Amino acid sequence: MTNPKLAVWKFASCDGCQLSLLDAEDELLAVAAAIEIANFPEASREVLPGPYQLSLVEGSITTPHDAERIQQVRDESEFLITIGACATAGGIQALRNWSDVAEFTRAVYATPAFIDTLDTSTAIADHVTVDFELPGCPISKQQLLEVINAFLHGRRPDIPGYSVCLECKRRGTTCVMVAAGTPCLGPVTQAGCGALCPAYDRGCYGCFGPAESANLESLVAEWSRLDVDKPTLIRALRTYNGYAPAFRVASEQLEDSR
Amino acid sequence: MTATRSVYGREGMTAASVLDRHDFDHLISALTEEGYQPIGPILEGGRIIYGPIGSSSDLPIGKTDLHDGGLYRVIDRQDYALFGYNLPSDSWKQYLFPPRTLLWSANRSNGSFTVQPAIEEPPRLALIGVRACELAAIAIQDRVFTGTHPDPHYLSIRERVFIVGVNCVQAGGTCFCVSMGTGPELSDGYDLVLTELIEGDDHRFLIRSGTAAGGEVLSRLPLVPAVPSDCSNAEGLIATAADHMGRSLDTDGIQQLLYENPEHPRWDAVASRCLQCANCTMVCPTCFCSTTEDRPSLDGSSADRWRTWDSCFSLDYSYIHGGAIRSSAKARYRQWMTHKLATWIDQFGTSGCVGCGRCITWCPVGIDITREVQAIRTEEASHAHR
Ligand code: SF4
Ligand code: SF4
Ligand code: SF4
Numbered sequence: 001m002t003n004p005k006l007a008v009w010k011f012a013s014c015d016g017c018q019l020s021l022l023d024a025e026d027e028l029l030a031v032a033a034a035i036e037i038a039n040f041p042e043a044s045r046e047v048l049p050g051p052y053q054l055s056l057v058e059g060s061i062t063t064p065h066d067a068e069r070i071q072q073v074r075d076e077s078e079f080l081i082t083i084g085a086c087a088t089a090g091g092i093q094a095l096r097n098w099s100d101v102a103e104f105t106r107a108v109y110a111t112p113a114f115i116d117t118l119d120t121s122t123a124i125a126d127h128v129t130v131d132f133e134l135p136g137c138p139i140s141k142q143q144l145l146e147v148i149n150a151f152l153h154g155r156r157p158d159i160p161g162y163s164v165c166l167e168c169k170r171r172g173t174t175c176v177m178v179a180a181g182t183p184c185l186g187p188v189t190q191a192g193c194g195a196l197c198p199a200y201d202r203g204c205y206g207c208f209g210p211a212e213s214a215n216l217e218s219l220v221a222e223w224s225r226l227d228v229d230k231p232t233l234i235r236a237l238r239t240y241n242g243y244a245p246a247f248r249v250a251s252e253q254l255e256d257s258r
Numbered sequence: 259m260t261a262t263r264s265v266y267g268r269e270g271m272t273a274a275s276v277l278d279r280h281d282f283d284h285l286i287s288a289l290t291e292e293g294y295q296p297i298g299p300i301l302e303g304g305r306i307i308y309g310p311i312g313s314s315s316d317l318p319i320g321k322t323d324l325h326d327g328g329l330y331r332v333i334d335r336q337d338y339a340l341f342g343y344n345l346p347s348d349s350w351k352q353y354l355f356p357p358r359t360l361l362w363s364a365n366r367s368n369g370s371f372t373v374q375p376a377i378e379e380p381p382r383l384a385l386i387g388v389r390a391c392e393l394a395a396i397a398i399q400d401r402v403f404t405g406t407h408p409d410p411h412y413l414s415i416r417e418r419v420f421i422v423g424v425n426c427v428q429a430g431g432t433c434f435c436v437s438m439g440t441g442p443e444l445s446d447g448y449d450l451v452l453t454e455l456i457e458g459d460d461h462r463f464l465i466r467s468g469t470a471a472g473g474e475v476l477s478r479l480p481l482v483p484a485v486p487s488d489c490s491n492a493e494g495l496i497a498t499a500a501d502h503m504g505r506s507l508d509t510d511g512i513q514q515l516l517y518e519n520p521e522h523p524r525w526d527a528v529a530s531r532c533l534q535c536a537n538c539t540m541v542c543p544t545c546f547c548s549t550t551e552d553r554p555s556l557d558g559s560s561a562d563r564w565r566t567w568d569s570c571f572s573l574d575y576s577y578i579h580g581g582a583i584r585s586s587a588k589a590r591y592r593q594w595m596t597h598k599l600a601t602w603i604d605q606f607g608t609s610g611c612v613g614c615g616r617c618i619t620w621c622p623v624g625i626d627i628t629r630e631v632q633a634i635r636t637e638e639a640s641h642a643h644r
Binding site: 027030031033034145148149152153158160161162163165166169170171172174175177178179184186187188201211212213214215217218219221222 | 302303305307328329330331332347348352357358530531532533534535536537540541551552554555556557558566567568569571572573574587619620621622623
């Protein structure tokens, strides 16, 4: 029996998520034994031709060229999983979606005419069918291994959609919002990080995007009670996952109510 | 020893003695010598939590806690009380029913597999500072985990536990144990029970045993017999705590009230505020829901099965073939509150709520179970009079 072929693709991103795979030092050998790493430029220069049974896609779509390239990737992939905030929600670069990209281009580049870019940064699922989305900025190494493991065994990945608060309480962290009045996005953010920030006395930044039934309206009201002003609230919602629908709607409502 | 009249007026318990504050560390060392790992309130990052304690200096000396809906603060007291707070953010559930437990491991060989139970000899824990509501919560979890389907993991920890209860001499802002009939005084189920008495520089503990194991530890301590005024002081303080509950909940006909109002508009109102974050269930000392996680190795040759705290607020929790049966926020909040206060009684013979107030304090938006019940009750009454 031949092992399934894995390809890792990069779009507009920082490489941090695919590095999570290389970072899985202890498990990497087991991964390499179970799956043929056929196309993973970060790990090896050797590129084997498709089709690929499993594609991990990192990054968002920000150029006309990438909008075409993702179609090819989809054609060559049996199972396509997007990894990270860029691929699942457009990433930090989705901040451009609320700005004038042409103006940025003029300000930054000596010859703006050479720049061929889209007005928006969007999630992969906005362009092609995606089989599973793994959020996070960056993704959790354990969750990535779980997704690969589930793929190998033909089962549904065990990636809970509930909030960071469950992880926060399980690890015995005292809630920073209740005990210190520190604004925290944990109640509306999907678990996965292990409640890292609250464990260091900070509020959650929302790296893993909206939780399954995030109630943004109630959380926004609570942050306001904690004296967070509107611009700060909007910035908090537009960080790593600003264009994820639940966060996007909330920040746009705030903007409209200005 | 013949049963004497108890200090708090009940028959059948041993007489109380007095342990001086300066001798409190004898209690901790006696427990350690008996082979227990003492766990009690500690101050960490300015908050009170339960953790391992080595001596009385680890306790939150001179600190107290303020509780309100979605609000908790630790502030200084005017004295050096060891147990001058009400309740920490975590509960003893963290120890008796840990957030994550390895249940068993399986190994595949020759087309079949063998299962190895995760047998771990748990440490013997001495829980120091167990409040009346908390002991009631432990008794409730005992019923859940040792009933029809005894849980070996819970049992192995629980059987080895030594309980040092501490009566409440003040009530917290979200406490309502009086309404639930669980406190503020411990009635039974403890090995030792203390009441902290502070009058100026005179700092003592009224102490009494409830079991033979407790008596054993008592016999190792430098005690003096209690005088009647110690006992009446303690009674007075506990009575004051009972009179100053931060919250109250009218449990009269509560099952009928909730069963008859599944579509009450209040459920929609609370659902619009509820974050679905599950904090209430995580902090509740009686909530016992869990999920199982299978963690197979990449090559499929072995797998571990874990049990992890879950919550009725998570969508997957009510997932039955094809989808979640409680798909709305309203359905999930209603499920939680109705189970706590009503269906729990059908299921286990007692309420699932002990009135500790944790779900109120630790709800980030301050949703208050006592107010929700009151709202349904009043609005129902106004409907009835229409
Ligand atoms: S600190 Fe944040 S993540 Fe943790 S329980 Fe509180 S609100 Fe939730
Ligand atoms: S429902 Fe709330 S008040 Fe009742 S036992 Fe649970 S946490 Fe305590
Ligand atoms: S009642 Fe409060 S703590 Fe419970 S899920 Fe809703 S917002 Fe979270």
